[in-house]
Amino acid sequence: MRRGRFPRPDPTLLFQAFAATIVRSIVAGLALLSLCIQLRANEIQKGEYLARAADCIGCHTSNPSRPFAGGYRVPTPFGDVYSSNITPDQDTGIGRYSEDEFLRAVREGVRRDGTDLYPAMPYDSFAKMRREDVVAIRTYLLTQPPITQPRPENILPFPFNQRWALRLWKLANYRPGSFTPNRNRTETWNRGSYLVDVLGHCGACHTPRNMTFGEDEDRKLAGGAAGVWQAFNITGDKTMGIGAWSDDELFLFLKTGAVAGKAYASGPMAETVMNSLQHLSDDDIRAIVAYLRDVPPQSGDEQQPxxxxxxxxxxxxxxxxxxxxxxxxxxxxxxxxxxxxxxxxxxxxxxxxxxxxxxxxxxxxxxxxxxxxxxxxxxxxxxxxxxxxxxxxxxxxxxxxxxxxxxxxxxxxxxxxxxxxxxxxxxxxxxxxxTEQTVILLAGQTLVMIGAGLSLGLLLLLARRLRLAARLSGFTSAHRDTR
The missing domain is CATH 1.10.760.10 (Cytochrome c-like domain)
Known part of the structure; x- marks a missing residue:
């Protein structure tokens, strides 16, 4: 049987096919690159919005010309704490933080080197932030210009200048977990809950503190302090809180900081409106209003609004x-x-x-x-x-x-x-x-010292018992050897 001969391929057709393949590959590559760029742009945009909702710039900016470089003074009843640099700077910022290290800092209050952060950073609220939200904020922050600016030393009296004391505070007040939507509530209500209790950390100022200086969960949003400033009751009580406000008035106040005949934001609240709330979508502001409407009213001593x-x-x-x-x-x-x-x-x-x-x-x-x-x-x-x-x-x-x-x-x-x-x-x-904060400071010092003393006493007692047990064990062994 005679073998057939294959026709010689046409060089022009081969070139055209090869060129078409190259063009299709380039188009596909450009489309993929465009998609990646768009996804990253969306992630950065999402991170910027979430950073606004969390008011990161408010507490991490001491000089408006150096955003996110830290150094902002946060007054507490125990002294002054200064915020850290969260620009991408390698030495004084978060440039060396991995994704997991950043997550740990935000949600657990632990620095890259393993040191506990002071709860002036509201990680007790951020503990329930969704991982993807924290990652988006990190993505946005890493796009900011790196600024070299070391954090000033905190001004705290003993024993609050001792980081080990934070372990006691965390033991009493830090509750890790995740945000779980309430299936019996609307999507709007759940969004408001996440914005108020987690991202916006409203309770950090508007909830009074308990004897261990954590948020008093039984008096949620019943009024607290932001340094010397008083953060008012924002529960549904008609005298002490916002029960006598209309939904439109609440919306207007959160968006602008001003409602004629009711209130004009000042101090930290005015800055929160300026840096954070005014930038939120109308739907998110309405979600906050819907959630606040459902917070149980907490009364007080005031006789009229x-x-x-x-x-x-x-x-x-x-x-x-x-x-x-x-x-x-x-x-x-x-x-x-x-x-x-x-x-x-x-x-x-x-x-x-x-x-x-x-x-x-x-x-x-x-x-x-x-x-x-x-x-x-x-x-x-x-x-x-x-x-x-x-x-x-x-x-x-x-x-x-x-x-x-x-x-x-x-x-x-x-x-x-x-x-x-x-x-x-x-x-x-x-x-x-x-005067009240001075009393709180003295009470806090007393509690911490008592806690430290009790802990030391328990350790000494445990060590003594272990030594006694070891001696008894040795005595028993020696007694057996002599029998």
Whole structure:
């Protein structure tokens, strides 16, 4: 049988086929590259949004020109803690952190070197963050410019400057786990729960502390402290909390920090609106409102809502006598020269709320004067959110007596007339604490020392018993050998 001969391939056709294969490979490669780029862009965008929701920039930025470089002072009842650098810098930031090491730092409060972090970093809330959310935040942070900036040393008295004490705190208050949606609730409610309790860590400020200085779970969101500032009750109670607010008012306050006739955010809350809440989607803000509506109401000692105080005395009348510190005439002069230009002689502010009204304002109607005093001392950083204007700080302009006089003047005319503050109170707040926090500090020192003493005593007792058991064992063995 004669073998057939294969036809010689046409070189042109071969070249065309080869070229088509190359083109298809290039197109497929470009499509895959484009998909990878898009996925990474989506991951970075997601991470940026989640970082906003968690307000990372608020606590990790001390200088606006150096975002995420740390050094932000976080006042606590036990002293000052400074935030760490979370830029990609290799030496002072998170540039050397692996994915798992970053997860451990965020959710467990443990640094790369194994050292426990102070709970000024709210890892007790972040413990329930989804892994993919933490990874997305890390992806976003690694795209930021690396900034070399070492963290300042914390200013903490003994024994709180001892990291081993954090093990005791974690043992009492840290609860690892994962966020589990409630199947009996709506998707919106569950989203709000995740934003409030986990990402937004609202309880870190708005929940009072228990005797071990962890969040009091029985008084959830019933009001707490952010340094000297008082974080108000945000449960459904109609007097102490937000029960008398409408959904629209809550939405507006979270988005802008201002609701005429109710409240104007100041201090850490104003910064949270500026850095975080204003950037959240409307759906997420509504989810927060839906969840807060369902938080069990927690009552307190106040007899009427903070926003209900409308002012009882004409501010234009300067009555003789003293208002806790200094004469009313002197305080009225201070108000007229420093405050009336923005807030008005009658305290009504501006119609568009760009300048806050002092009447029906929860800051002046509170039962404690800390927020009024701190607003005068440190001003308000509003960031021009929804047109709101920032307020200048008067800490360098006014002495303690003048601040006390002005605080008493505005509360007596526009807010709760039962409030009063002294120059000594102002001096302590200016230094970064209150009398109550000083008591807490002393109590904390006592508790830690007692805990350490008990632990040491138990270890010594255990060691003694082990030695005694070893001696008895040796005696028994020797007795057997002599038989």
């Amino acid at each position: 903070r926003f209900s105080w409308g002012g009882t005395i004409n501010v234009g009348i300067a009555e003789p006598g003293n208002v806790a510190q200094g004469s009313t005439h002197a305080a009225g002069d201070l108000y007229g020269s420093l405050c009336s230009g923005c807030h008005g002689i009658d305290g009504s502010g501006s119609p568009d709320s760009s300048y806050a009204s002092l009447t029906r304002n929860s800051t002046l109607g509170a039962a404690t004067p800390e927020n009024v005093v701190m607003t005068i001392l440190t001003g308000v950083k509003a960031g021009d959110v929804a047109g709101r204007k920032s307020m200048a700080a008067f800490a360098d302009w006014l002495d303690d007596g003048q601040v006390a006089s002005l605080a008493n003047y505005v509360t007596s005319r526009f807010g709760n007339p039962e409030l009063s503050v002294t120059a000594a109170d102002v001096h302590q707040m200016r230094a970064g604490s209150t």
